[in-house]
Amino acid sequence: MDTATHYSATIEPDTTVEMAFKVDGYVESLFQVGGRNLQTGDFVPRGAVLARVRKSDYQASLDAARAQALQAGEVLKVTTWKLTQAEAHYTKAKLDEERATALYREKALPKQDYDAARAQLDSTRAEVEAARKAIEAQRELLETARANERLSTITFEDTALVAPISAVVLDKRVENGTLVSRGMPVFRLGDVGTVRMAFSVPDTLVNQLKLGEPLPVHVDAWPDRSFEGRVREIAAAADPSTRLYRVEVAVPNARQELKTGMMGKVSVAGTQPVTSLPAVPSTALLRSPSDPYAASVFVVEGEQGKNIARLKTIRLGQFVGRRVTVLAGLKAQDRVVTGGKQNLVDGALIRIAE
Secondary structure (H helix, E strand, O other), X not given: OOOOEEEEEEOEEEEEEEEEOOOOEEEEEEOEEXXXXXXXXXXXXXXXXXXXXXXXXXXHHHHHHHHHXXXXXXHHHHHHHHHHHHHHHHHHHHHHHHHHXXXXXXXXXXXXXXXXXXXXXXXHHHHHHHHHHHHHHHHHHHHHHHHHHHHHHHHHHOOEEEOOOOEEEEEEOXXXXXXXXXXXXXXXXXXXXXXXXXXXXXXXXXXXXXXXXXXXXXXXXXXXXXEEEEEEEEOOOXXXXXXXXXXXXXXXXOOOOOOOOOEEEEEEOOOXXXXXXXXXXXXXOEEOOOOOOOEEEEEEEEEOOEEEEEEEEEEEEEEEOOEEEEEEOOOOOOEEOOOOHHHOOOOOEOOOOO
């Protein structure tokens, strides 16, 4: 006899990354897969250039920044050479002044020549000081120019949107010619080498689960297969609204057989089915538009003698045969739509088949 409890869960990527350009521009190319542009569902390796905006819009700025940095470097070389010359002039003037001082003390040199030697020393000293200040100023200009060059290089490189991980494209929002803005999400990538499934358990069960514990996983798309997941996360506190504890299971997916959005069941052995909770047929379930870890059903409500379909988000529990228990979001007396739900919208008038 199967005493396991089966919890409904949805396949989700292990890691999800939103990709956006850091610059504005028109998209000029997309990553090629088999001779065509990248599409949703394609696998991309780490480092692949997913898309690129027009480089010419930023090439001119990069060229100008490089030219300014080169020019600043050349000017610094000239300024350095001038300092070398000024120091040589100062060294000669200092020797001349010392010689003139000695001769003047011995009254072997006219005062006019002695004053000229002193004046030449002062002049060359000022020349050296001016050259050193010019070098300091030019070095600052060079650092500024190099910083601008680095910034322009980074901006130019940001025209390419590079995949940070090997992943599957979950969402794509651009084509060639699309005008993108800085920070606007254009791709969503998912690492599906390992996938995760999250479900909620009551306090009577949470202490029985251990991190790293293996749990069987069954997916509707593979009815004859069983996968093994391991408990990776157990919530430390219950959800205030449902009083349930969130549990996450990681499932290896090297062959990528498990796709994002697939529905499945995680089995927890040795627990008895919960019979006091309301249950609905599995055929009544829809994906929740607001919560990836929940489902939705249409509930029949009577208003002014008319039957109205109302979409409700519910939290699923265990599978019992072809039915699934509802942990939250549904009352035992609620009437649930089981047929034709794909054609309904919230608030639609419905007719109940006899």
